[in-house]
Each structure stands twice: as structure tokens, then as C-alpha cells.
Amino acid sequence: MDSLLITNGTVVTLGAAGRVLHRHDVLCEGGRIARIAPHGAVAAGEARVIDAAGKLVLPGFINAHTHFYSAFARGLGKAAPSASFREVLEHLWWRLDRALDLEDCRLSALVTAIDAVRHGTTTLVDHHASPHALRGSLDALAAAVGQAGIRACLCYEVSDRDGEAIAREGIAENAAFAARCQSERDPLLAAAFGLHAAFTLSDATLERAVAAAREHGVGFHVHVAEAASDEEHSMREHGERVVERLHRLGVLGPASIAAHCVHIDGHEAALLAETGTAVVHNPQSNMNNAVGVANVPGMLAAGVLVGLGTDAMTTDMLEELRAALFVRHLAAGDPSCGFSETVSLLVSGNARIAERFWPEEGLGELAEGHAADVVLVDYDPPTPLDEATLFGHLVFGVSQATVDTTIAGGRVLMTGKRLELDLDEAELMARARARSAALWERF
Ligand SMILES: [Zn+2]
Numbered sequence: 295m296d297s298l299l300i301t302n303g304t305v306v307t308l309g310a311a312g313r314v315l316h317r318h319d320v321l322c323e324g325g326r327i328a329r330i331a332p333h334g335a336v337a338a339g340e341a342r343v344i345d346a347a348g349k350l351v352l353p354g355f356i357n358a359h360t361h362f363y364s365a366f367a368r369g370l371g372k373a374a375p376s377a378s379f380r381e382v383l384e385h386l387w388w389r390l391d392r393a394l395d396l397e398d399c400r401l402s403a404l405v406t407a408i409d410a411v412r413h414g415t416t417t418l419v420d421h422h423a424s425p426h427a428l429r430g431s432l433d434a435l436a437a438a439v440g441q442a443g444i445r446a447c448l449c450y451e452v453s454d455r456d457g458e459a460i461a462r463e464g465i466a467e468n469a470a471f472a473a474r475c476q477s478e479r480d481p482l483l484a485a486a487f488g489l490h491a492a493f494t495l496s497d498a499t500l501e502r503a504v505a506a507a508r509e510h511g512v513g514f515h516v517h518v519a520e521a522a523s524d525e526e527h528s529m530r531e532h533g534e535r536v537v538e539r540l541h542r543l544g545v546l547g548p549a550s551i552a553a554h555c556v557h558i559d560g561h562e563a564a565l566l567a568e569t570g571t572a573v574v575h576n577p578q579s580n581m582n583n584a585v586g587v588a589n590v591p592g593m594l595a596a597g598v599l600v601g602l603g604t605d606a607m608t609t610d611m612l613e614e615l616r617a618a619l620f621v622r623h624l625a626a627g628d629p630s631c632g633f634s635e636t637v638s639l640l641v642s643g644n645a646r647i648a649e650r651f652w653p654e655e656g657l658g659e660l661a662e663g664h665a666a667d668v669v670l671v672d673y674d675p676p677t678p679l680d681e682a683t684l685f686g687h688l689v690f691g692v693s694q695a696t697v698d699t700t701i702a703g704g705r706v707l708m709t710g711k712r713l714e715l716d717l718d719e720a721e722l723m724a725r726a727r728a729r730s731a732a733l734w735e736r737f
Pocket of ligand 1: 359360361421517553605
């Protein structure tokens with residue numbers, strides 16, 4: 295692990311301290327932040343020096359809900375037009391995931407992970423599907439994220455939509471990966487137990503999944519009430535709402551993530567708060583799929599921990615943050631509402647979600663002793679930058695700036711906009727294009 299000295303930058307700690315420290319240095323040793331001090335106060339010694347003059351030094355961004363496997367959908371024009379969210383799944387995503395093989399999974403993850411490095415996103419919470427290349431798929435993703443050097447929490451989305459045998463295989467895949475994480479204790483990897491969504495899962499499958507997850511001590515990562523049809527299906531088939539059903543079956547809890555929650559009601563929000571289940575808001579995806587706008591203020595008021603994800607629309611968390619703010623304003627018809635609250639989804643919500651998977655790392659905050667997940671962004675502010683103005687700079691300025699350097703766990707993954715990874719990026723992209731063209735033929 296490199297010893298690094300990041301010099302003379304504007305250090306934006308985020309997190310509990312929330313400081314903006316002009317002309318400061320950050321010393322990283324053994325994968326952790328050893329010192330944050332005024333420029334010149336720390337001797338470089340043997341450390342590699344990275345000049346951060348004219349740059350902000352931020353904690354690596356966290357994406358709390360995404361799908362590596364969707365990378366090969368870009369430009370795929372063969373899906374029939376969809377009139378509903380169910381048709382979006384049937385016409386595009388379920389056809390795509392059935393066509394994936396293990397090498398497609400690995401390459402999808404690798405190109406997405408490299409994109410994340412380029413956008414300063416060092417931690418991703420992924421939700422994977424490849425029902426005809428299921429066994430070993432999480433190991434394939436883990437190999438890719440390991441090569442890119444980022445942190446990832448992986449799971450396989452168990453579903454009954456492809457039959458009981460594949461549902462059982464999905465349970466076994468989650469269990470095998472959780473066991474691997476427990477035995478290897480790789481600080482860059484974590485496991486959750488994936489579930490697709492209530493409307494493709496029987497009670498029997500959910501009971502099996504809950505038993506397996508308990509055995510391995512992991513929480514769930516599941517899509518919840520993304521479209522109104524999920525709630526309608528639950529009422530029709532089970533006589534209860536989605537969150538009530540997941541609660542009855544033991545899916546909720548302080549290690550679990552419910553993505554979306556666009557159509558939950560007040561009682562469901564109260565159940566999520568009471569059980570400590572985190573919700574991840576994905577505004578760009580929700581707009582793109584025309585499923586509605588999640589009641590984030592209502593969930594926060596109910597005491598729910600809410601974070602921000604991209605649902606694979608981007609790896610750029612500041613772009614997603616802007617979308618979250620703009621849709622909030624539009625939905626409320628109020629251009630002044632929810633500014634700090636929305637920024638907090640990314641800045642503190644995602645840090646608290648990441649803490650569930652990496653309790654020792656202090657992700658989302660630059661502080662001594664925390665993991666050295668650090669990003670340098672080219673940004674010379676044209677207006678005063680301090681603790682009071684920081685969020686305005688993040689949304690309206692830093693979001694438009696270029697990431698120069700990305701470091702995860704003390705390893706330099708990119709600096710001067712050049713990747714420092716053991717791979718040939720042009721060759722990788724050519725291979726991904728060839729594999730995706732072949733997949734589109736099978737689609
Ligand atoms: Zn999703």
C-alpha cells in the first residue's frame with residue numbers, strides 16, 4: 295500500500311466535522327488517513343506526493359443502489375416500447391439479464407467500475423441478475439471490482455420469475471458469497487442478500503431466503519414499491535401492502551436496504567423507520583421509468599434513513615444529487631424546499647448506509663483513522679467557499695467539474711485523469727463492444 299501525501303488542496307471533510315480546510319495536506323498510510331494538517335506541516339518522507347493545488351480533496355462518493363449488469367443495455371434499441379414499468383422489465387431488463395453469461399457479467403462490472411473511478415465513486419452497493427449464468431456470478435463481479443480497486447457490496451437478486459430452481463440457485467449464490475466475505479475479510483468487499491421485488495417472490499421463497507440470510511448474518515437489498523403495480527399486486531395476492539408483507543416475513547431490519555419506496559404509505563414508512571431499514575432514493579431512474587416521485591420528506595419525517603442511488607443511470611453521484619433536488623422542487627412546486635435535506639441524502643445518508651457494510655472504515659468522511667478513500671476534483675471556486683456555502687458549490691459547481699484523482703483504501707486508481715490500473719482500457723472497451731454486440735444478437 296502506497297504512503298501518500300496529498301498537498302496544498304482545499305480539504306472538504308464532509309461527515310460529522312463538515313469542515314472546509316483551505317491549503318491543507320492529507321497524509322495516507324496503510325490504507326488509512328494518518329494526518330490532515332495545514333500545508334507544509336507534514337514531512338513527505340518516503341511518501342508519494344500528489345499535488346492538489348487548485349483542487350478540492352473530498353471523500354470518495356458512495357452509490358447506495360446500482361446494477362453493474364445493465365452496462366450492455368446502452369444503445370440497445372431492440373426492446374419493444376413499454377407502456378408501464380412492468381413492460382420496461384419484460385421488454386428490456388428481464389430479456390437482457392437472461393442473455394448474460396459470466397464473462398458478460400464480469401465485463402459489465404469492470405467497465406462500470408472504471409466509469410465509477412473516473413467519477414470519483416469509490417463505493418457501490420450493487421444488485422445483480424443473470425439467471426442463466428448465476429452460479430459464480432458474484433465472484434465474477436468481485437473479480438472486476440477488485441481489478442478496478444473500488445469497494446462494492448454485492449448480492450444476487452433472488453426471484454421466482456424464472457422458476458423455483460433458479461430461485462433456489464439465487465439463494466445459494468447469496469449464501470456462498472456471504473460465506474466468502476466472512477472468511478476472506480477483504481476490506482473492499484461486502485455482501486448483502488439480494489431479492490428482486492415482492493411481486494416476483496412467493497412467501498415460500500422469501501422464507502427460504504430469510505433463513506439463509508440469518509444463517510450468514512447479512513441483511514437484504516430489495517426493490518420496494520418502485521411502481522404502483524408492486525403495491526397493487528401485493529394487495530391483490532396477499533391482502534397486505536409490500537412493506538407489511540416483507541416485515542411479516544422477516545426481510546426488514548437494520549442491515550436491510552429497500553430501494554425506491556415510491557409508492558409506500560405512511561404506515562409502511564413507519565415500519566421502515568421502526569425496523570431501521572434504509573431506503574435508497576433513485577430519482578433519475580424513477581423519472582426515466584415514469585413511476586412517480588418518492589415522498590422523501592415524508593420518509594425523513596417518519597425517521598427513515600434515506601440515501602441516494604443511481605439505479606445504474608450513472609456512476610456520477612453529484613449528477614444524481616442534482617436530479618434529486620430538481621425533482622423535489624418540481625414535485626413540491628416549491629423552488630426553495632429541501633435543499634440541505636436533499637444534499638444530506640448523499641453526504642450523510644449514504645455514509646450511514648455504507649457504515650452498515652464497512653463499520654470500521656469511516657466512509658464518506660475525511661478524518662484521521664478513516665479509510666483513505668479520497669477524490670481530487672479540479673475546482674477553483676469563483677465565489678467564497680466555506681462550510682456555509684459548501685452545499686451550493688457541490689450541487690451547482692463541483693458537479694460540473696472534472697475528477698482528477700481517485701484513491702480507494704490508499705491505492706491510487708487514477709491521477710491526472712489517467713488510470714493507474716493493471717489493464718488496457720482501449721482493449722477492454724473493444725472487448726466489451728464485441729461482447730455486447732453478440733449479446734444484442736441473442737436478445
Ligand atoms: Zn434497481
